[in-house]
Each structure stands twice: as structure tokens, then as C-alpha cells.
Amino acid sequence: xxxxxxxxxxxxxxxxxxxxxxxxxxxxxxxxxxxxxxxxxxxxxxxxxxxxxxxxxxxxxxxxxxxxxxxxxxxxxxxxxxxxxxxxxxxxxxxxxxxxxxxxxxxxxxxxxxxxxxxxxxxxxxxxxxxxxxxxxxxxxxxxxxxxxxxxxxxxxxxxxxxxxxxxxxxxxxxxxxxxxxxxxxxxxxxxxxxxxxxxxxxxxxxxxxxxxxxxxxxxxxxxxxxxxxxxxxxxxxxxxxxxxxxxxxxxxxxxxxxxxxxxxxx
Numbered sequence: 001x002x003x004x005x006x007x008x009x010x011x012x013x014x015x016x017x018x019x020x021x022x023x024x025x026x027x028x029x030x031x032x033x034x035x036x037x038x039x040x041x042x043x044x045x046x047x048x049x050x051x052x053x054x055x056x057x058x059x060x061x062x063x064x065x066x067x068x069x070x071x072x073x074x075x076x077x078x079x080x081x082x083x084x085x086x087x088x089x090x091x092x093x094x095x096x097x098x099x100x101x102x103x104x105x106x107x108x109x110x111x112x113x114x115x116x117x118x119x120x121x122x123x124x125x126x127x128x129x130x131x132x133x134x135x136x137x138x139x140x141x142x143x144x145x146x147x148x149x150x151x152x153x154x155x156x157x158x159x160x161x162x163x164x165x166x167x168x169x170x171x172x173x174x175x176x177x178x179x180x181x182x183x184x185x186x187x188x189x190x191x192x193x194x195x196x197x198x199x200x201x202x203x204x205x206x207x208x209x210x211x212x213x214x215x216x217x218x219x220x221x222x223x224x225x226x227x228x229x230x231x232x233x234x235x236x237x238x239x240x241x242x243x244x245x246x247x248x249x250x251x252x253x254x255x256x257x258x259x260x261x262x263x264x265x266x267x
Contacts, residue, residue, distance in 0.1 A: 004029050007096065024051075024157055031044075051097040065087055070089060073088075083099065132165050139158060189210075
């Protein structure tokens with residue numbers, strides 16, 4: 001497992017390409033920026049991942065390989081894969097893998113490129129997956145990828161992503177950014193929370209997507225952001241609560257049906 005500090009030299013190389021940092025290291029980079037001595041950051045350190053995932057093309061793979069003087073592993077012309085290429089960077093513990101993909105689980109490639117902020121980490125400026133898209137991506141991963149593999153940290157990264165998104169939106173709010181743009185992200189988070197995958201995360205892991213909104217800050221403003229909190233906040237929570245209650249009721253009905261005596265059904 002490596003933190004962004006551990007792979008700083010690699011990140012300097014990535015910054016010279018058109019690649020976009022995604023996956024766990026994107027969450028780690030945002031966590032390094034926004035961490036506070038409080039949960040979830042204080043409870044979920046260190047901010048590490050087993051590899052470095054990048055969104056890019058075959059050309060980007062070759063560019064990274066040239067800068068690192070490493071030999072890339074490229075998929076064949078007939079390979080049906082999301083991988084654009086892989087590089088194994090030698091290290092004392094056997095090597096560190098860089099995976100470049102042209103599409104990723106839970107991510108719209110075009111949108112990722114269009115919305116990616118530039119994040120300054122130490123002396124490096126990197127294009128990193130938007131914090132809200134980190135939430136969406138990790139929600140999909142948590143629901144669709146086997147979490148019993150020792151290297152998967154999707155729940156940890158989802159919890160961090162929610163906190164990071166709140167700090168990111170708060171930062172933009174204090175900078176006086178367009179409220180309409182901020183509200184689009186807020187409404188998108190509500191859709192994610194009430195989507196089946198979001199409900200699964202809430203039911204199984206007590207994940208609360210509302211924590212990605214800087215509620216207290218928006219309440220202190222005037223205009224659309226305060227209006228959103230006043231008119232939609234309670235309705236959002238009620239919608240999630242109602243849908244979860246409906247799911248629990250269906251589960252109870254199924255359990256009762258399965259527990260029914262077959263003789264009762266026959267009669």
C-alpha cells in the first residue's frame with residue numbers, strides 16, 4: 001500500500017501527461033488536502049492504495065512509459081478490455097503498478113475529463129477526479145466488486161469521499177462560485193442517495209450522502225443554497241428513510257414467505 005507521499009516521483013511524471021488520477025489515489029489526494037483531526041479522516045488513516053489508477057489512452061501509457069523509462073504492457077488489438085496499458089515500476093518490495101484505463105467502473109469518461117479540478121499536492125499539480133464523482137465511483141465499486149479481497153478499500157474510500165466532497169463544496173461556496181453549479185452537484189448527490197446502489201450503501205453500511213453537503217454553511221447564506229436546505233433537506237432525508245423502510249418491509253415479507261410451512265401452501 002502506498003500513499004501519495006510515497007509515490008510523489010510518479011505523480012510528478014503523471015503531471016506531465018494528459019492522464020487523470022482516479023480510483024483510490026484520487027480519494028487519497030483529496031483526503032490529504034482536506035483532512036482534519038476528526039472523523040472520518042482521523043479514523044481512516046493512512047490514506048493508501050495498492051496501485052495508481054489513471055484515466056487515459058494508449059498514447060498516455062506510452063508517454064508515461066517513456067518518462068519512467070519503463071516497458072509498458074499493452075493489450076492486443078483484439079483484447080476486450082478497459083485497460084489502455086499497465087506499467088510495473090520496480091521497487092524494494094517487488095514493484096508498484098500503474099494502470100491506465102480508457103473507462104472505469106462508475107465513471108463517465110467524458111464527464112470525468114470535463115469536470116476534473118486541478119489539485120496541488122506538494123509541488124505537483126494534478127488533474128484529479130471530481131470529489132462528487134469519487135463518491136459515485138466508489139458507491140458503484142462497493143456494490144459491484146467483491147469486497148472480501150484484501151486490497152479493496154471501497155467503503156473506506158467512500159466515507160472519505162463524502163467528507164472530501166463536503167469540504168470541496170464548502171471551499172467553492174466561500175470562493176463565491178456560481179450557486180447554480182453547486183446546486184447541480186447537490187441534486188446529483190440526492191439522486192445518488194436515492195438510487196438503489198446508494199440505498200444499499202445506506203442500509204448495509206450506514207452511509208449518509210447528505211454529509212457530502214456543507215449544510216451549516218449553506219444555511220448561513222442567502223439565495224438558492226439556503227433555499228435548497230430549507231426546501232429540500234428534510235424531503236431528501238424522508239425519501240431515503242421511506243425507501244429504506246419499503247425495502248425492509250419487502251425483506252420481511254420474503255423471510256416470512258420462505259419460513260412458511262410447505263403444508264400450509266399445499267392446503
